[in-house]
Amino acid sequence: MTKNKWESWTPEATKDFQLTFISWYEKEKRNLPWRVNQDPYRIWISEIMLQQTRVDTVIDYYYRFMEWFPTISDLAEAPDDRLLKAWEGLGYYSRARNLKAAAQQIVSDFDGQMPQTIDEIRELKGIGPYTAGAIGSIAFELPEPAIDGNVMRVVSRLFEIDADIAKASSRKIFDEAMRTIIDEQRPGDFNQAMMDLGSAICTPTSPKCEECPISAYCESYAQGTMTNYPVKTKKQKPKDVYYIGTIIENKQQEYLLEQRGENGLLANMWLFPIQEVSKKVFEQMQSEWSEEEQQLSLALDQEQELMVAEENVVPLEGYDHVVWQKRNLGEVTHIFSHLKWHILVFYGRNTGEMTLEENQEWVSADRFSDYVFPKPQQKMAALLEQEMR
Template structure:
């Protein structure tokens, strides 16, 4: 059970003033802060989920150029939409945004609703994003609680609640609501975000330059390193694949479109097949044997590859990629064909290397393409 809040109103007001004064002087210069337009706030906050600010900035600028309004987002071609998001990952985020944009056009005349319950009704908008939009765009006194804010408040009040547990958010919601500025909630929330990102960092926080150190219980008791309390994340489940970079006599490569549901839906990759760890380890050993012949490689991999007329086969390397709950281990193989081969699947295409930018590639595919380019330059 978390502690009761014992601050007087005078202390709360002083805390708010000190934090907001610091923010006005030190706030980060970010493109989505050029205005309080709710659409810009919404797009930036969705992009910033699971992604660092420095990575988001060029994506945000391009997204706003391609889809400058909610209506433009609602009517966007899906391939172009996914291309705009390519590399950010968690593609359900942008699909949910388009779904929500269509709802805004249909129900709210193309304008972001200004009531918190309506904002939260939109697909993909949870309490954090809703709080950010509501407070920054409409001055609603709604908290926007992310990892940065929980870290600041866990130290501010020495809260031992495990921030990895969903139920803990209610604890922080109560503390932030009770101490936040009612007149400038947007700046208050953004000040907490900046404070957590630049001063009250996970390790080696800059306590001596912190504008609210006088209010911090963890600073007073020298227990900063104990907060926040967070249980260890479960290890990502390993999955093993062989990816085939198949090239025909014209120099084109075979790409395959993934299913319309599930992970990396509707994105393009080289053909991939899941294999057992035993087979993956066996293939990896072949890759590690530098003196192995191409013929031996082809023979060892015949379990996976049923393509006829292969004239050359090489193991290019290994690619790994971590998603939130799984880790892909991909052994990348390159095949060259004798003659042309028509694809027999509707979700496959022969594509030349200079045409790759026209297709939406997930991060693992981008890594495989880099491996291919490296081998071509050697």
């Protein structure tokens, strides 16, 4: 039976590899705010923020989050609106909600202190194998691998592993390889070295092998097969979903906002009213409401630039006293992990009494910063601002 390539390394070769790799990390490691000490809370927050998000994007969010919620207890007691405001723009908002739930677990079950075993860390809401490995190895020096996409890419090239990294079952193979080569004396530094190498040198499409500190150990470099790894099946294309979005302004120059429900996508966040429609209706309204090119007018007496929609073509149902501009303001799109939202945006002025639902409010533009806006809402607000110039 053929051995896995990492099994052929002698203890001496493994030790030499570790010393070479750690020496490189000590010289080249990135200066990041969560690396100033081994505080498990700082490490935990940074690792959750870094999921699906670039390091340079995370840094400012990280500073603000730690300023607003400096301790686990502060996070456990955080008002939901304040928490989501701190996360606004990072996306994947379930991460923030899971952070608070896990902080409450730590307060109730672990006397407010981060647990120090992998099994107990894994019990916390929103923490999977990778995050547990990162916290355990960096904060507590536990010899636990932290395996993410960067690490799988590095290891797949190092040992020419052809397991499909898109399949959950493949993680076992990378876990076995990492446990063979990880430096048990400095597991946190080893894991962070893997992260830095994958981010800066062993990149997805153009690996800088001539700069790589471990190229002498790399099977794919020796064979010239670097770009064959990692093996990964393509993700399923996000499903297209179509919406009509409406920016409705009243005589007090306030805009109608709606808060979404407590569950589901963008829970508890605020948007201009939107309504899902079929692709056919979306494209019909794109065509029928695009003929006018005039600038957006806020003057109610300039009725020639506005029109009351016919019953069979209305931007959004249920707004009888709204006078709509003749054209749409444009389309905004936003991709979630499994969905792609297309929002066709319209502007209207409310000319009569409007009975608001419990989840609706009139809000002036100078108060938008007090509300938690997801990316689709930010894009619609930016479209309005552009039209008003």
